[in-house]
Amino acid sequence: MPKHIVSGLKYLTAVELIREGLSQKEVAKILEMDRSTVSHYLNGRNLSWNSIEVAEIITKFCPKDFLTLTYALLNDSEKTRVIVKTCSKKSYKASVEESCIGCGLCVDTCLLNAIVLDDLKARIDSDWCNGCNMCRDVCPTDSIKILEVNNGY
Numbered sequence: 001m002p003k004h005i006v007s008g009l010k011y012l013t014a015v016e017l018i019r020e021g022l023s024q025k026e027v028a029k030i031l032e033m034d035r036s037t038v039s040h041y042l043n044g045r046n047l048s049w050n051s052i053e054v055a056e057i058i059t060k061f062c063p064k065d066f067l068t069l070t071y072a073l074l075n076d077s078e079k080t081r082v083i084v085k086t087c088s089k090k091s092y093k094a095s096v097e098e099s100c101i102g103c104g105l106c107v108d109t110c111l112l113n114a115i116v117l118d119d120l121k122a123r124i125d126s127d128w129c130n131g132c133n134m135c136r137d138v139c140p141t142d143s144i145k146i147l148e149v150n151n152g153y
């Protein structure tokens with residue numbers, strides 16, 4: 001079943017990326033799939049509707065559960081980033097306050113690789129943040145703020 005769920009998540013991502021204007025070739029490259037497989041997906045072949053329904057339910061989980069489950073299924077940071085950010089319906093603004101001590105705990109915690117240490121201060125790329133709040137939970141100085149900025153749709 002996990003493979004079917006992954007296929008469902010890739011299907012949802014492919015549909016969204018095509019809707020955003022990417023070509024099938026570009027989608028295939030991003031998802032590391034054959035172009036023919038992407039084409040089959042988009043035509044509803046090689047995929048059960050049950051897999052798509054389960055994947056749709058997963059994308060509606062809270063941000064943390066959606067992210068951790070997707071990462072557990074894929075065990076691949078880059079594909080997790082693309083799938084989670086493409087299928088997420090919300091956007092976030094993440095910021096780090098001056099109280100940051102540069103311990104790096106948040107960097108190690110972020111499954112979307114959205115945080116880097118820059119001159120011993122954490123810096124978050126909001127474009128890749130899905131609002132899971134796991135970085136905020138591990139920060140010993142309470143320096144991270146995550147705000148939902150709009151619903152995207």
Ligand code: SF4
Nearest residue numbers: 110129130132133135
């Ligand atoms: S909330 Fe923090 S851990 Fe979660 S995706 Fe955003 S930056 Fe990464």
Ligand code: SF4
Nearest residue numbers: 100101103104106139
């Ligand atoms: S966990 Fe907190 S204190 Fe540590 S680097 Fe991240 S923001 Fe800074």
